[in-house]
Amino acid sequence: MSGRKNRPVRDIPAATQDVVLVCRKCLKKMKGGGFGPAGDERLDRALEAAALAAAVAAGNDRPQRVAALRGKARRRRLLPVLVGTVACLKICPKDAVMAISGAQPGQWLAVPRGTAAGDVAARLGLAFATRPAEPGAPATTPQAGPDGP
Template sequence: MADKDFKSAKTQWRDVVLVCRKCSKKLDGGFGPDGDLTLKKALRKYLRLKKGKSGRKGELVVTGADCFDVCPKGAVVAVNAAQPKKLLIVPAGADLFEVKTRLGLDDGRRLKAAGPNQGGGELAPFFGPQAVSERSHG
């Protein structure tokens, strides 16, 4: 066995997010616009992770992991591998912008000042006019 050579593979990863598979299975969805997606799928969609840029070639990976032994009710455990001491307990229906922020992820989207009819100087995430409007009224 000692005669085997170790090999490595290069990646372009800057962030790796691990989402508990057991929590996801127990919750059976709970995320996304219709509440029918797992946290893993909703985050991938929200962060616009493209199929061709996944795996080793993507900069950001969201993948399932074995149980973290936290087992919250009505929530899923996730962690940014760069911050392993901070497990995030994400309640069903949580705002994905907040999840992204709490995980310390940067997908290039920035906060944009809300318009005059949204309270003036308040900051709101910019995903399009409808999202800004919903965020300021919700």
């Protein structure tokens, strides 16, 4: 037998704060992506790009190092969010992708095509996202004047 049997468990440092699971089958069904600025990216890649852009906007020097890395595994380890694809989640919405946040495992999202990655990140509760109004909160609409609505 080889010496692998007695190898200790080791820690691998990562900057990851959040984990998102995205259904691989839903991604495959969405031909042409449907996310990102041009609408041609997959949801998992659009979320990683949004995390990188948020880090750049925050003035962090880590994104330049992340962008310079060529290996996908090294690059993903330095992002604030780890977006992983998983096998089919058995909920197959039409023209949407299923996503689950590790911070909120009880809340699954069916993300329709064309949704901005920042909005998805905020709904998933990711640390780098700006928080929009809660879904149950009253909408802010312009007040009607004396002429009526």
